Amino acid sequence: xxxxAQLRDDLAGHPLRAYLDGVxxxxxxxxxxxxxxxxxxxxxxxAHAQHVESFETSPIxxxxxxxxxxxxxxxxxxxxxxxxxxxxxxxxxxxxxxxVLSQRPRPTMLLDEADAIFGPRTAEKYEGLRAILNSGNRxxxxxxxxxxxxxxxxxxxxxxxxxxxxxxxxxxxxxxxxRAIPIRLKRRPPNEPVAKFRRxxxxxxxxxxxxxxxxxxxxxxxxxVPEELHDRAQDSWEPLLVIADLAGGKWPTAARAAAIxxxxxxxxxxxxxxxxxxxxxxxxxxxxxxHVSTTELLxxxxxxxxxxxxxxxxxxxxxxxxxKLLGPYRVAPRQRRVGGQVTRGYFRAEFEDxxxxxxxxxxxxxxxxxxxxxxxxxxxxxxPLDETAEELLLQLPEAD
Numbered sequence: 001x002x003x004x005a006q007l008r009d010d011l012a013g014h015p016l017r018a019y020l021d022g023v024x025x026x027x028x029x030x031x032x033x034x035x036x037x038x039x040x041x042x043x044x045x046x047a048h049a050q051h052v053e054s055f056e057t058s059p060i061x062x063x064x065x066x067x068x069x070x071x072x073x074x075x076x077x078x079x080x081x082x083x084x085x086x087x088x089x090x091x092x093x094x095x096x097x098x099x100v101l102s103q104r105p106r107p108t109m110l111l112d113e114a115d116a117i118f119g120p121r122t123a124e125k126y127e128g129l130r131a132i133l134n135s136g137n138r139x140x141x142x143x144x145x146x147x148x149x150x151x152x153x154x155x156x157x158x159x160x161x162x163x164x165x166x167x168x169x170x171x172x173x174x175x176x177x178x179r180a181i182p183i184r185l186k187r188r189p190p191n192e193p194v195a196k197f198r199r200x201x202x203x204x205x206x207x208x209x210x211x212x213x214x215x216x217x218x219x220x221x222x223x224x225v226p227e228e229l230h231d232r233a234q235d236s237w238e239p240l241l242v243i244a245d246l247a248g249g250k251w252p253t254a255a256r257a258a259a260i261x262x263x264x265x266x267x268x269x270x271x272x273x274x275x276x277x278x279x280x281x282x283x284x285x286x287x288x289x290x291h292v293s294t295t296e297l298l299x300x301x302x303x304x305x306x307x308x309x310x311x312x313x314x315x316x317x318x319x320x321x322x323x324k325l326l327g328p329y330r331v332a333p334r335q336r337r338v339g340g341q342v343t344r345g346y347f348r349a350e351f352e353d354x355x356x357x358x359x360x361x362x363x364x365x366x367x368x369x370x371x372x373x374x375x376x377x378x379x380x381x382x383x384p385l386d387e388t389a390e391e392l393l394l395q396l397p398e399a400d
Contacts, residue, residue: 017247018210020047026205027078029195031071032188037258041181042075044240044255049083049108049163050212051243056139059236061165062172062180070185072167076110077197079165081206083108091116094128098143101136102158114168123173130173136160137179138235174271178232181240182262215246226260233263272308276325277351278359279304284348293345294319294333329354 024043033039045061052058061079063072080086087100087107100107111117117126135141142157166172172180188194223241225234237259244255283292283300292300301309302316309317317325323333331350335342 014248015210015213016047016215016243017249017251019212020044020243020247020251022209023047023082026082026202026209027075029205030078030197030202031075031185032192032194033071034184034186035261036254037261038183038185040251040254040258041183041240041262042079044243044251045163045165045181046079046082047212047243048239051215052106052161052163052239054215055239055242057235057239058137058139058161058163059239060133060137060176060180061163061183062177063165063167063183063185064172065169065185065187067187068169070187072169072185073112074197075183075185076112076165076167077199078202079108079110081199081202083110083163083165086110088112092129094132097129097132098145098158098160101132101160101162102143106162108162109164111164111166112168114166114172115170116168118168118173118176119170130176132160133164133166134175134179136162136164179236181236215243224256226256226264228260228264233259237263273325273328274358275307276301276309276322277329277354279307279309280346280351281355281359284351290348291336291345292348293343294322295345297346298322329358 020043023046024039027042028039033042042061045059048055048058063075065072076088080088085105085107088110089096090111090113092100092111097109101109116122117129123130132143135143139161141161142159145156145158147154147156166176166180171177223238223245225238225241229237237255241252241255241259244251279301280297282304283297284290286300287296298309298317298319301307301322303310312321319333326332331346331354333344333346334350335344336347337343
């Protein structure tokens with residue numbers, strides 16, 4: 001068992017761990033998270049924002065909820081006190097966004113009310129802003145604009161790389177969430193109290209946090225990333241996992257658990273085409289055949305519960321509509337002669353490549369890992385704490 005004195009000495013010897021623990025306790029006091037995984041991710045993201053110059057990728061912190069009053073704005077209140085050079089805004093223009101993000105020292109963007117920007121009626125109007133957010137995820141992709149100097153045109157490059165947190169109701173655009181650490185909040189139940197946020201009190205609490213130390217981040221981090229994450233999610237989590245491994249203690253294990261739970265393939269939202277491929281695979285598996293006629297395939301698709309194919313834009317999905325949806329995957333209907341009759345349909349072999357590439361749980365791209373295996377060969381679980389040590393962890397540490 002770890003005593004309070006041992007824990008105090010341990011934290012003193014690991015300033016990064018002390019900083020992360022302090023951020024975790026500060027945010028948890030004001031925001032009710034659905035699980036510990038979101039809190040772990042937020043603390044690591046804050047630390048990454050402090051050292052963003054050390055990384056090639058800066059994942060967007062995507063804070064969403066199904067309904068209002070779920071803690072999104074309160075989380076941004078906390079982040080505003082924790083991140084370097086906060087740039088908090090609502091519905092900024094493209095020009096404001098790329099101008100401010102290109103300033104130095106590099107700001108941290110905190111965008112609230114994102115549903116007012118990326119809603120169904122306004123998304124097209126803000127396509128340029130979405131492109132800026134996407135390009136700012138990775139170093140080396142500037143926003144180019146033409147400037148006039150007298151009669152001479154010059155091209156000006158705006159570096160928009162840097163940490164960004166976006167909060168809104170509902171879902172953010174796929175291209176944004178694909179570059180993000182998802183924080184999905186829920187409305188707090190009455191039996192789950194949090195402290196009232198008073199800025200002057202919160203500022204004093206942040207001032208007492210242990211200082212964020214300088215980090216020795218290698219130029220090419222060699223950090224174990226869970227295989228359960230798709231490629232872009234691995235890129236997003238890499239900076240956070242680097243920080244977790246440098247901190248040690250509980251953080252390496254907790255960070256990888258959070259990565260799998262929040263960004264694992266099981267959480268990946270299927271596109272319409274991916275959903276169709278998945279349902280067609282189920283039809284082939286159920287029939288146990290290598291060929292299904294178009295008529296039979298449509299019949300089975302229309303009969304699937306909770307599937308959209310029976311009411312596809314107001315009417316059952318047609319053979320022409322099916323072929324159009326499968327076209328981008330290079331799958332097309334072919335004729336087959338059976339018992340002297342020619343039928344038009346689909347061969348299982350035509351789908352194998354698309355299933356391996358696009359349908360979660362198929363082939364080598366599937367998600368067979370479980371939480372029990374995360375980081376087992378790379379990290380050591382922290383020993384249990386006694387009651388005194390747990391009480392110490394509830395306190396905000398004094399700065400050195």
